[in-house]
Amino acid sequence: MVDYNTDIVIVGGGNAALVSAITACERNKSVLVLEAAPEFDRGGNSKYVRDFRIAHKSGEFGIPEEYSAEEFMDELIRVTRGETNKTLARLVIECSPDVIYWAMRHGVRIMKSITGTLHLTRTNVFILGGGKALLNAYYHYLDRLSKNGRCRVLYGHKVVDIEIENREFKSLIVEHDGRKEKISADTLILASGGFESNINVLKEYWGDAANNFIIRGTHHNTGLPLLAMMRHNASTIGRGDDGHMVAVDARSPRFNGGIVTRVDSIIFGIVVNKFGNRFYDEGEDLWPKRYAVWGKLIARQPTQIAFSIFDSKVWSLFIPPFNPPIVADTIDELAGKLVDFGLENPNKLIETIIEFNRACPRNKKPDFSMLDGISTSGIKPPKSNWAMPIDAPPFYAYPLKPGLTFTYLSLRVDEHARVLDSSGNPFNNIFAAGEIMAGNILTNGYLGGLGLVIGTVFGWIAGNDGKLP
Numbered sequence: 001m002v003d004y005n006t007d008i009v010i011v012g013g014g015n016a017a018l019v020s021a022i023t024a025c026e027r028n029k030s031v032l033v034l035e036a037a038p039e040f041d042r043g044g045n046s047k048y049v050r051d052f053r054i055a056h057k058s059g060e061f062g063i064p065e066e067y068s069a070e071e072f073m074d075e076l077i078r079v080t081r082g083e084t085n086k087t088l089a090r091l092v093i094e095c096s097p098d099v100i101y102w103a104m105r106h107g108v109r110i111m112k113s114i115t116g117t118l119h120l121t122r123t124n125v126f127i128l129g130g131g132k133a134l135l136n137a138y139y140h141y142l143d144r145l146s147k148n149g150r151c152r153v154l155y156g157h158k159v160v161d162i163e164i165e166n167r168e169f170k171s172l173i174v175e176h177d178g179r180k181e182k183i184s185a186d187t188l189i190l191a192s193g194g195f196e197s198n199i200n201v202l203k204e205y206w207g208d209a210a211n212n213f214i215i216r217g218t219h220h221n222t223g224l225p226l227l228a229m230m231r232h233n234a235s236t237i238g239r240g241d242d243g244h245m246v247a248v249d250a251r252s253p254r255f256n257g258g259i260v261t262r263v264d265s266i267i268f269g270i271v272v273n274k275f276g277n278r279f280y281d282e283g284e285d286l287w288p289k290r291y292a293v294w295g296k297l298i299a300r301q302p303t304q305i306a307f308s309i310f311d312s313k314v315w316s317l318f319i320p321p322f323n324p325p326i327v328a329d330t331i332d333e334l335a336g337k338l339v340d341f342g343l344e345n346p347n348k349l350i351e352t353i354i355e356f357n358r359a360c361p362r363n364k365k366p367d368f369s370m371l372d373g374i375s376t377s378g379i380k381p382p383k384s385n386w387a388m389p390i391d392a393p394p395f396y397a398y399p400l401k402p403g404l405t406f407t408y409l410s411l412r413v414d415e416h417a418r419v420l421d422s423s424g425n426p427f428n429n430i431f432a433a434g435e436i437m438a439g440n441i442l443t444n445g446y447l448g449g450l451g452l453v454i455g456t457v458f459g460w461i462a463g464n465d466g467k468l469p
Contacts, residue, residue: 004152006032008463009172009183011159011225012191013037014044015131015452016434018138019459020189022106023469025145032185033142034157034174036192037220042135042155044193045217045406045435046452048258049131051113051124052103053449054096061100062112065122069093072123079292079445085237089441091415092450092457095468099456100125107137124449131452157181159192162228167421168428186429189462190419191455193435194407195223196243197255202404205240212304214248216262216403219255226436229411234427235420238408238439244446245295247271248403249321250305250341260322263398266294267368268317269310269390270356270383271400273301276335276348278356283385286371292446299402305342306400309334309353311392317368325396334395341399355379357389364388406451410439416466417458431462 008024010017013035024031035042054061055069072093076084100110109128113121127134145151160180161173171184195201197219202210230236252261267287271294272278280297284290298306326341328334331353335346343349359376366374366386376387411419411432418426419437434455441454460469 004032004183004185006030006185008032008187008189009034009185010189010191011172012044012193012434012436013042013153013155014046014191014193014434014455015049015134015138016455016459017189017191018135018142019456020191020431020433020463021142021151022138022145023460023463025142025151027464028150030150031152032183033151033153034159034172034183035153035155036158037155037218039155041218041220042139043131044221046455047131047135048217049127049134049452050259051120051126051449052096052099052452052456053120053124053447054100054453055093056097060097061110061125063122063125067123072096076441076447076450079447080442081444083443085440087415088413092441092454095457096453099453102456102460103134106141108134120448159225159228162188162225162232164232164427164430167425169430187465188430190225190229190411190430190432190436191434191459191462192225193218193221193223194243194409195226196221196404196407198222201227206299209299209304212401213299214250214252214257214261214401214403215255216246216248216257216259216405217255221406221435223407226409226411229419229430233422235412235422235424236409237412238410238443240407240409242296242409242444243407244292244405244442244451245299246292246403246405247294247298247306247308247400249323250399250401251323252401252403257403261403262291263308263321263400264291264318265308265310265314265320265396265398266291267386268314269308270353272307272309272349272352274303274305274342274344276343276345276350276352278352278381281381281384283375283383283387294400295402295404298400303342304402307338307341307343307349308398308400309349309390309395311390311395313388313392315396321398323398325398327394327396329393329395331390331395334397338397338399353390356383357391360387360389362389406435406438408439408443410435410437413437413440413458417461418466431466433458433462
């Protein structure tokens with residue numbers, strides 16, 4: 001037994017873990033934070049975030065238009081198709097304005113909202129410097145608190161098992177420098193994310209398709225603490241073959257690509273699979289509400305490859321990913337180039353574009369800021385909004401793969417952030433915050449910036465013995 005003589009042990013090193021740690025330390029609790037990553041790679045998926053989704057009044061946080069809690073809730077219910085714990089969702093939404101004030105008090109700086117494809121300028125508050133700056137601010141604040149010796153961060157400590165007796169946490173089994181250690185504490189807070197970087201576990205749910213997934217976030221989120229709790233009869237919510245998954249550039253790195261891998265060109269043209277066929281309505285809804293469906297759609301296509309096709313009329317209307325598009329002067333030339341990226345039937349792609357162009361109304365200019373009702377006629381699937389012929393050279397394409405951000409299979413918690421067992425009873429001294437429990441609210445679908453707010457609110461509660469500070 002390694003005796004660290006601590007009140008609370010926190011597993012994880014991202015936003016939710018740090019918020020929990022700061023909250024507990026400010027209550028004069030002794031805290032030990034276990035981060036699986038080395039110090040230079042700390043922070044989990046939080047280092048890739050950029051904004052908070054916040055309910056606010058007109059003028060608050062420098063945003064001229066109101067975004068009410070009621071509208072926030074309506075949008076969440078819409079994107080999740082009602083598959084959300086409304087009690088927990090309301091708790092997060094009602095607390096969301098306080099998230100910004102708390103973050104600023106602890107060193108985070110905000111900036112003027114940026115424009116772009118996701119139309120977040122009215123709903124979200126952006127972090128100056130993004131998630132890395134947020135993490136640095138919180139770690140710096142935690143360092144100051146550690147001067148009294150009551151708060152420590154241990155890097156390179158990977159939790160592989162949890163010892164529990166009669167619904168009570170006893171100790172953690174931790175790997176560090178090739179050896180195993182046992183760490184005990186009075187309270188355990190799990191803030192260690194999902195299992196999205198554990199390809200073997202993903203394959204249990206997705207089969208061989210998981211071999212073609214790109215993991216947008218950290219390679220350290222193996223889900224071992226989540227799996228350990230499941231072995232101890234913890235209740236779960238959400239499906240293992242589901243998660244926040246978006247379309248990313250197929251040329252992206254397997255892990256750690258972050259937000260710059262996301263492809264936002266989908267609504268501006270069409271998407272086809274490896275056979276050159278369209279398979280979903282690219283204009284179904286505004287991009288912030290539907291961008292998260294495309295990863296799963298592509299994941300269920302043959303060999304998990306697709307292509308976003310558009311022309312020069314829309315090239316300047318979205319923020320491009322880090323890789324340049326594939327460009328050609330003719331559709332025929334473009335189709336030929338895409339063969340190198342997995343397109344099997346270039347002639348079918350040409351036919352699909354011709355058919356799409358014929359189905360588009362003429363002399364109507366789409367308005368991408370709203371659902372404009374400019375739709376195709378006589379083809380399936382339709383394009384319900386922003387239907388415009390692809391006819392202005394040069395022509396562009398991005399090869400697409402599913403980009404998994406985090407998994408939705410989560411520990412079930414109550415409003416006190418307590419982890420529940422399969423009978424619905426809380427474990428006596430085990431709490432959860434962040435992506436490891438976000439599936440209670442995001443069982444299906446996603447709203448940009450919400451994950452960071454969930455982690456903050458439940459980080460407060462977990463770090464404050466089950467109550468809001």
